[in-house]
Each structure stands twice: as C-alpha cells, then as structure tokens.
Amino acid sequence: MSDGFRLRVKYEIRGRLAYLSHLETIRSMERVVRRAGLPFAVTEGFSPHMKVAFGPALPVGAGSAGEYLDVRLQSYIDAERALERLQLAAPRNLMPLECFYVDVRADAIDVTYPLSLWEAEFSCDGDVREMLEALRCAFGELLEKGYIEVIKRKGRAEKVKQVAFEGRLIEAPVFSAEDTCVVMRFSTFQGNEGALRPDKFIDAALALMSTPARLVRLTRQELRENG
Amino acid sequence: MPKTRFAVNDDLWNQFAPLVARVEKPSRYLGQEWGSVEPSEKSDADYHAVLVYPDTYEIGQANQAIAVLYDCLNANERIYCERAYLPWVDMITAMRASKLPLASLETYTPVCDFDFVGITLPHEMASTNILEFLDLSGIALHACDRTEDDPLVFGGGPLAYNPEPLASFFDAFFIGEGEELDLEVALLHRRMKQAGASREQILRELSHVEGVYVPSLYETHDQRIEGLSSEMRGYTVAQPRFDDVSPRVVKRVIQEFDTLKALPRLIVPYSELVHDRLAVEILRGCNRGCRFCQAGMIYRPVRERSADTIISAVAEGLACTGYDEVSLTSLSSTDHSTIGQMLRRLNTRFYGTGKSVSLPSQRVDALGVELARLAAGEKKGGLTLAPEAGTQRMRDSINKGVTEDDLMQAVIGAVEAGWRGFKLYFMIGLPGETDEDVAGIGALCKRVYRAAKDAIPDDQPRNIRLTVSVALFIPKPCTPFQWDGQIPLEEIQHRIEVLRGSFPKKGIDLRWHDSATSYVEAVLARGGRECAELIEQAWKNGARFDAWTEQFNFDAWQQAGQACGVPIMQRAVCEYEEGALLPWSHISCGVSEAFLRSERQKAHEAMTTPDCSFGPCSQCGVCQDLHVHNSTQVKRVLPEARL
Ligand code: SF4
Numbered sequence: 001m002s003d004g005f006r007l008r009v010k011y012e013i014r015g016r017l018a019y020l021s022h023l024e025t026i027r028s029m030e031r032v033v034r035r036a037g038l039p040f041a042v043t044e045g046f047s048p049h050m051k052v053a054f055g056p057a058l059p060v061g062a063g064s065a066g067e068y069l070d071v072r073l074q075s076y077i078d079a080e081r082a083l084e085r086l087q088l089a090a091p092r093n094l095m096p097l098e099c100f101y102v103d104v105r106a107d108a109i110d111v112t113y114p115l116s117l118w119e120a121e122f123s124c125d126g127d128v129r130e131m132l133e134a135l136r137c138a139f140g141e142l143l144e145k146g147y148i149e150v151i152k153r154k155g156r157a158e159k160v161k162q163v164a165f166e167g168r169l170i171e172a173p174v175f176s177a178e179d180t181c182v183v184m185r186f187s188t189f190q191g192n193e194g195a196l197r198p199d200k201f202i203d204a205a206l207a208l209m210s211t212p213a214r215l216v217r218l219t220r221q222e223l224r225e226n227g
Numbered sequence: 228m229p230k231t232r233f234a235v236n237d238d239l240w241n242q243f244a245p246l247v248a249r250v251e252k253p254s255r256y257l258g259q260e261w262g263s264v265e266p267s268e269k270s271d272a273d274y275h276a277v278l279v280y281p282d283t284y285e286i287g288q289a290n291q292a293i294a295v296l297y298d299c300l301n302a303n304e305r306i307y308c309e310r311a312y313l314p315w316v317d318m319i320t321a322m323r324a325s326k327l328p329l330a331s332l333e334t335y336t337p338v339c340d341f342d343f344v345g346i347t348l349p350h351e352m353a354s355t356n357i358l359e360f361l362d363l364s365g366i367a368l369h370a371c372d373r374t375e376d377d378p379l380v381f382g383g384g385p386l387a388y389n390p391e392p393l394a395s396f397f398d399a400f401f402i403g404e405g406e407e408l409d410l411e412v413a414l415l416h417r418r419m420k421q422a423g424a425s426r427e428q429i430l431r432e433l434s435h436v437e438g439v440y441v442p443s444l445y446e447t448h449d450q451r452i453e454g455l456s457s458e459m460r461g462y463t464v465a466q467p468r469f470d471d472v473s474p475r476v477v478k479r480v481i482q483e484f485d486t487l488k489a490l491p492r493l494i495v496p497y498s499e500l501v502h503d504r505l506a507v508e509i510l511r512g513c514n515r516g517c518r519f520c521q522a523g524m525i526y527r528p529v530r531e532r533s534a535d536t537i538i539s540a541v542a543e544g545l546a547c548t549g550y551d552e553v554s555l556t557s558l559s560s561t562d563h564s565t566i567g568q569m570l571r572r573l574n575t576r577f578y579g580t581g582k583s584v585s586l587p588s589q590r591v592d593a594l595g596v597e598l599a600r601l602a603a604g605e606k607k608g609g610l611t612l613a614p615e616a617g618t619q620r621m622r623d624s625i626n627k628g629v630t631e632d633d634l635m636q637a638v639i640g641a642v643e644a645g646w647r648g649f650k651l652y653f654m655i656g657l658p659g660e661t662d663e664d665v666a667g668i669g670a671l672c673k674r675v676y677r678a679a680k681d682a683i684p685d686d687q688p689r690n691i692r693l694t695v696s697v698a699l700f701i702p703k704p705c706t707p708f709q710w711d712g713q714i715p716l717e718e719i720q721h722r723i724e725v726l727r728g729s730f731p732k733k734g735i736d737l738r739w740h741d742s743a744t745s746y747v748e749a750v751l752a753r754g755g756r757e758c759a760e761l762i763e764q765a766w767k768n769g770a771r772f773d774a775w776t777e778q779f780n781f782d783a784w785q786q787a788g789q790a791c792g793v794p795i796m797q798r799a800v801c802e803y804e805e806g807a808l809l810p811w812s813h814i815s816c817g818v819s820e821a822f823l824r825s826e827r828q829k830a831h832e833a834m835t836t837p838d839c840s841f842g843p844c845s846q847c848g849v850c851q852d853l854h855v856h857n858s859t860q861v862k863r864v865l866p867e868a869r870l
Contacts, residue, residue, distance in 0.1 A: 016240065017497075019253035024497045031261070031495060031549030048581040061248045089549075091261045216241070 258332030298491035348386035403478030463755030617667030669729020819848030
C-alpha cells in the first residue's frame with residue numbers, strides 16, 4: 001500500500017473541556033475523525049487502530065487555541081471539505097479550525113512546534129494594579145530562584161525533581177491589567193529533557209504570595225515553530 | 228413559571244471549576260459531550276426536567292434507560308431534559324466545604340430549581356446515594372417537608388416494584404416502562420403547574436395515571452413477622468386513603484416494542500465508562516422463569532425487535548457515535564429468534580473494518596458457544612457461564628433449565644473454538660439447599676476443569692483458567708422466592724466450609740462474594756416503610772456508595788438496624804407468611820401471586836416450568852392482566868431443534 005496522505009488538523013479546546021485529560025482528548029478527537037467519515041488508514045495486525053498522532057499534552061485545566069493532530073488518510077480528500085466534515089462531527093468546545101496536508105515524512109508535531117505560548121488569567125476582586133504588582137513580585141522571586149520542584153511518583157515512591165527554567169522558559173512572564181483581571185503571557189520550550197509545566201510554574205509562584213491570586217483560565221495560545 | 232428560556236449558569240460553573248481541577252476524574256463533571264442537548268436547541272421549552280442516576284457519571288451514563296428517557300423527553304419541544312449524577316466522595320467533600328449545590332451537567336442549574344427530578348432506582352444498594360443526592364441538592368429528604376417551590380421527585384426502575392423502603396423520600400414512583408409514562412407525567416405536571424394547581428392537587432391527579440404510585444395517598448399499618456421478638460418491628464402494608472386512589476398500581480408496558488425508536492439520541496462521553504461502546508436493545512423481557520430472578524418476572528412479556536431494525540440501528544449508531552464496538556443488549560440476547568442470522572449479517576458488514584459485536588450474556592449450551600464464537604471472532608477473552616447451582620436437583624428447583632450435559636457441551640465446544648479462560652457463576656443459600664448441593668458445586672467444577680483440559684488438542688499447552696464466583700442468594704419481591712429468608716450467619720459459615728472443601732487445592736480460582744452487603748440488600752428488597760428510617764439512619768451513620776466494595780460500611784447499617792428496630796441479620800433470615808399481605812402487595816408487575824406460589828411449590832418438588840416464549844403459556848398472568856402477548860420475529864425453537 002502507498003503511504004497515503006497525512007492530514008494535519010488544528011483544533012481548539014475551550015471552556016469546560018479544558019479539564020479533559022490528554023487521553024480523553026485523544027480518544028474524543030479520534031471519534032470526531034470516525035464520525036466525520038474521513039477515509040483514515042488503520043494499523044495492520046491483530047487489533048487494527050487508526051493511524052493518528054497528537055502533539056504535546058496539555059495539563060488538565062488548560063484550554064488551547066490551537067492543538068494539532070496528524071491523521072493518515074488512505075485516499076485524498078479536499079482539505080476544506082475534510083474540515084467541514086470534522087466540524088460537523090465535533091463537540092462545540094473541541095472544534096477543528098484548520099486542515100492542511102503535510103509530507104508523510106515530515107517531522108512529528110512536537111518536533112515541528114517545540115514552543116508553547118501560554119496565557120493565564122487571574123481574577124481580581126480588589127485593585128487590579130495592586131494584584132499585578134503582587135504577581136510580578138512573586139514571579140520575579142521565582143525566576144530568581146531559577147527552578148521549581150515537582151514531585152515524581154513511581155509506584156509508591158516519591159521523588160522530588162528540580163526543573164530549571166534555563167532552556168525551558170523561553171519568554172519570561174509579561175503582565176497586563178484588564179478590567180477585573182490580570183493577564184499574563186509567557187512561553188516555554190518542550191524538549192526531550194522534561195518540559196516546564198505551565199500549571200506547576202504558576203502554582204509555584206502563587207505559593208509565594210501572601211494572598212494567592214486566583215487563576216481562572218490557562219490557555220495554550222499557540223504552538224510555535226522554533227526561531 | 229412561565230420560564231422562557233434556559234441558559235448555562237456560568238456563575239455556578241465558575242465556582243465549580245476550581246473544585247473540578249482538584250478532584251479525581253474531572254471529566255465526570257463537564258457535560259458538553261457529543262450528543263448532549265444544549266439549551267440553544269430548546270428555545271420553546273418552558274418545563275425543566277432532570278434525569279438522575281444515583282451513582283457516579285461513568286456508571287450512570289452507561290445506563291440505557293436514561294438514554295432512552297432523555298431522548299423521549301427532549302423530543303417534546305416544551306420540555307428541556309438534562310442529566311445529573313452523584314459526584315464521587317472527593318467532590319462531595321469539596322462541594323460541602325464550598326457550600327455548592329448539586330447541579331445538572333448541561334447547564335449547571337441547581338437540581339432544586341427543576342420542575343421534574345426523575346431518579347433511577349437501579350438496585351437496593353443505591354438507597355443511601357439517593358439521600359446523599361437529595362441532600363446535596365438542597366431538596367428536603369422527606370416528600371412531606373417539600374414546599375410548592377420544590378421540584379416533584381420521581382423514582383422509577385427495578386426498585387419501584389417494591390418502593391416502600393424509599394416511599395417517604397419520593398413524591399411519586401413510575402411502575403414499569405417509562406417511554407410513554409415519563410412524558411405523560413411531565414406534560415400533565417406542566418399543564419397543571421402553569422394553571423396554578425398546588426402540589427397536592429397535582430399529585431392526586433398523577434395518581435390517576437396508569438403506572439403512577441403516589442405513596443402519600445396511602446396509609447400503612449404494621450404486619451408482624453412470625454418469629455421476630457415483639458420489640459422488633461414488622462413490615463408495613465399500604466392501602467389507599469381515598470376512594471379515587473387505586474388499591475393496586477399496575478405496571479406500564481409497551482406492547483408495540485418494535486415500533487419504538489431503536490436508536491435514541493446518543494451521548495458520547497469523554498471519559499471511559501463501564502461499558503464504553505454502542506448498545507442496541509434487541510429485545511425486552513425474559514421468560515425463562517429462573518425462580519430467584521426478579522428481572523425475569525418484572526419485564527414480561529418477551530418482545531423482539533426485527534433483525535432489519537436492529538442492523539440499521541447498529542450501522543447508524545456506530546456512524547453517529549464513532550464507536551467501533553456494539554453490544555446487542557437484553558436480559559437474554561442469545562434467545563432472540565433470529566440472533567444467529569443477525570450476527571452473521573453483522574460479521575459480514577464488519578469484515579476488515581475493525582468493528583466488532585458483543586453479547587452481554589451467554590446461554591449455557593452448545594448453541595450459546597456457537598453464538599459467542601460468532602460474536603467474538605478472533606478476540607477470545609474469558610467466557611462467562613452461569614449454571615447457578617451445583618446439582619441437577621437444585622438447578623431444577625430454581626428452574627435454571629440447564630443440564631450438566633449442556634454445560635459440558637458448552638465448555639468443550641468453547642475449548643475447541645479456542646477459549647481457554649472460563650468464569651462460572653453460582654449461588655448458595657438457595658431455599659431448600661442441602662450440603663450435598665453445595666458440595667456439588669466443587670464436584671461440578673472439577674469435572675468442568677477436567678473436561679476442558681481434555682478437550683485441548685495434543686499439540687497445545689494444557690492450560691485452562693477457571694474462575695468460580697459464588698454469591699449469596701438474595702430473595703427479591705415479585706419472584707417465587709419472595710417469601711423466603713436468607714440462611715443465618717452460622718449456616719453460611721458452615722456452607723462456605725463445605726464449598727471450600729469441595730474444591731481442589733489448586734487449579735481453580737474460587738471467589739466468594741462478601742455476604743454482608745447481601746444481607747442489607749435482602750432487608751431493603753423485602754422491607755416496608757419501616758426501612759425508610761433504617762436507610763436514613765445508615766446514611767447519617769456514614770453509609771453511601773454501598774455498592775462500591777471499598778466504601779461499604781456494614782457497621783453503619785448494623786447500628787442503624789439496632790436503633791430502628793430493624794436488625795439486619797434477623798430481618799434478612801425471616802420467612803414471610805404465604806397468603807399474608809406483603810409490603811409490595813399493592814404494586815403489580817402482572818405476574819399473579821397464584822403463579823408465584825405454584826412456582827414456589829414446584830421449587831420444593833424440584834419440578835421445572837418451561838419458557839413460554841418457546842412453547843405453551845404457563846399461566847403467569849401477565850398477558851391476561853396487561854392485555855399483552857409475547858411477540859418474537861419468528862417462532863422460537865429450542866436449540867435441540869436448531870442444531
Ligand atoms: S401469561 Fe403465559 S405467555 Fe404470557 S408471559 Fe406469562 S406464561 Fe408467558
């Protein structure tokens with residue numbers, strides 16, 4: 001059989017569905033592809049499954065304005081038509097936005113897009129400027145420290161691991177004050193060395209605040225190519 | 228009322244979001260699945276219903292009855308029907324700490340703000356979950372304490388055939404099949420509420436609808452139970468308080484089953500469910516007449532869907548959900564008169580697509596294995612068979628209709644077809660059981676094990692995995708054993724010893740299902756309104772999620788039993804007097820008491836009664852009483868005639 005065609009689908013994850021696990025998102029998107037009736041290829045062997053690959057995992061609680069999946073198709077179908085069919089088969093908050101073909105031998109999604117641009121929103125009942133300053137302080141302190149500690153569980157054993165910002169945090173947080181919230185943006189690099197999880201990064205900073213700000217939204221704004 | 232439009236309660240969701248982030252399996256609380264009904268689709272609706280399953284999302288969402296009723300109610304433009312489940316314990320704790328009310332999945336509307344709260348009553352061990360649900364929703368536990376602003380709380384499902392232990396917590400019960408009934412009740416409630424009728428007036432009117440039982444319109448008196456000391460309570464029996472209220476509520480049943488939509492609108496969950504596949508109900512009812520089995524009595528008569536209907540529902544269902552497995556469900560799918568032909572047609576369609584079909588249960592004979600082989604294709608996990616008893620005398624006594632020959636043929640046929648793993652189900656503590664019957668289980672399993680090994684071809688390893696699962700008999704209302712008690716604790720211990728002694732030291736994996744839950748289940752199954760206090764007290768003592776082994780708290784129940792004069796162990800073992808009124812005597816599934824009594828007598832004599840869907844009527848009373856009849860696609864023939 002020929003290698004078929006590799007369709008790349010960009011989709012967003014919004015609202016409550018930010019709380020899906022990576023595995024649930026994968027299963028759900030596979031079902032979207034099935035419902036859309038795309039001519040997907042399956043692996044050979046005892047229990048055949050769809051030839052599909054996904055990008056880097058999102059932490060539970062984070063939404064996204066653009067995730068990617070690559071699905072191998074047996075026959076060519078116009079990308080615009082594929083998009084239409086996918087959109088009709090998708091839950092409202094797990095919506096395909098764009099479809100295009102890539103070379104079957106092209107790099108995997110996480111190699112093509114090693115950078116993530118994050119946006120976090122903190123709600124504020126009091127003075128927005130004050131909170132912005134407090135956040136800036138906390139993140140400043142954390143950056144100075146240079147790493148966060150994460151707990152790795154292996155069976156019953158727990159190990160504390162240091163995740164350094166060097167090489168992982170590409171753009172340090174930038175803050176802006178909105179009406180009733182503070183928005184923060186930063187970007188990370190997910191290499192082979194273990195990425196800096198944005199949620200853990202934020203938690204570590206909030207733990208340094210006397211009255212922690214309330215994180216109400218975390219979104220991957222963009223998966224980016226290097227450079 | 229009149230409410231004009233329903234919308235998502237973002238405020239409440241925003242309060243839930245930080246909790247959702249911290250608990251196990253957040254996707255239980257998200258809703259917004261493919262296929263769920265969004266408020267934007269219901270712009271003409273002004274009546275708000277919520278269907279509830281009193282357990283976690285992944286268990287409740289797999290429930291087919293809810294899927295069907297959700298579709299039926301939402302098909303009416305005036306009704307917006309949502310779903311709600313009981314959160315898991317971590318979320319319950321978080322919600323109580325944050326003082327958040329239980330809310331529906333679709334719009335995060337607090338359950339207490341709905342018009343209609345319809346709770347599924349799946350089994351006795353969900354009773355405390357129902358109280359937990361009402362309490363978390365901020366709805367008064369007792370129907371008599373609810374005000375005009377509260378929703379009407381309805382219950383339906385298998386437990387509704389003896390609703391008495393839950394009577395004080397519900398405004399009304401639906402007896403029987405809900406496809407028409409739920410909608411009728413909702414529309415009547417809507418009309419009366421809009422016209423300004425009071426709760427009391429509405430309930431009185433609902434009591435005139437066939438299949439609706441309004442417990443507050445009945446008074447009860449106590450019936451002493453023979454053999455219990457005088458400080459212990461008897462059970463209650465109920466009688467109508469008013470002339471216009473029926474002394475006997477008869478179940479609703481749909482004769483034209485094949486004309487009902489075979490495929491309701493389907494919701495595809497994000498999280499993994501207990502049964503994560505498409506389910507198509509291929510028939511209703513099972514008339515085999517096993518004497519311990521409640522389902523075999525309350526869902527009569529047998530009604531089959533046609534092969535064409537089923538096959539197009541499967542094709543459409545798989546396409547619109549994206550599942551790749553379908554289960555052909557019912558109480559006894561392999562009894563469908565055209566099951567073999569249907570499986571072959573589906574196999575032809577699925578060839579090379581990776582799609583597969585499964586059957587929920589197996590008949591214990593060669594035909595059963597042939598059908599299992601058709602369904603399983605190359606995938607052969609374990610094969611589950613339920614002979615239920617160890618000796619022929621006992622199997623005849625419970626009317627299991629399975630001979631040792633059937634079982635051996637099934638096992639040998641399965642080994643030849645490639646199966647190597649088997650699971651056998653048995654019960655002990657059945658009425659009339661002797662030590663010999665119990666020991667017969669081990670003896671039978673040894674013979675099965677040997678026969679299975681011997682059937683393996685010489686060039687293959689002689690490995691057989693045999694798991695034997697044994698549970699304690701639980702008497703259920705509406706069955707021939709409804710009068711019988713369980714065996715006392717000391718006797719159980721003795722029989723377990725006999726059972727263990729009858730098994731070889733190794734080779735067969737014997738599993739005994741803990742009996743403490745069975746005692747509680749038996750008490751609730753056959754209880755009257757006196758059990759309401761028991762349930763409430765057990766819940767106050769911390770009992771909930773009683774069906775989850777690691778959550779079950781027997782002490783909570785025992786203490787409650789002592790406090791309420793309904794001691795669990797004594798109540799579970801007592802025999803009820805034949806001929807006396809029973810707690811559920813005013814509720815009828817159509818099967819006559821005379822039939823149940825004659826079946827009980829036949830059990831004592833180890834005489835069998837044939838399945839009327841394969842042959843002549845055995846006069847259970849359902850068809851005469853409810854003006855229905857068995858309807859199969861072609862004449863059912865016994866396997867001997869088919870092979
Ligand atoms: S009345 Fe007769 S035919 Fe009808 S279900 Fe009962 S035994 Fe079967």
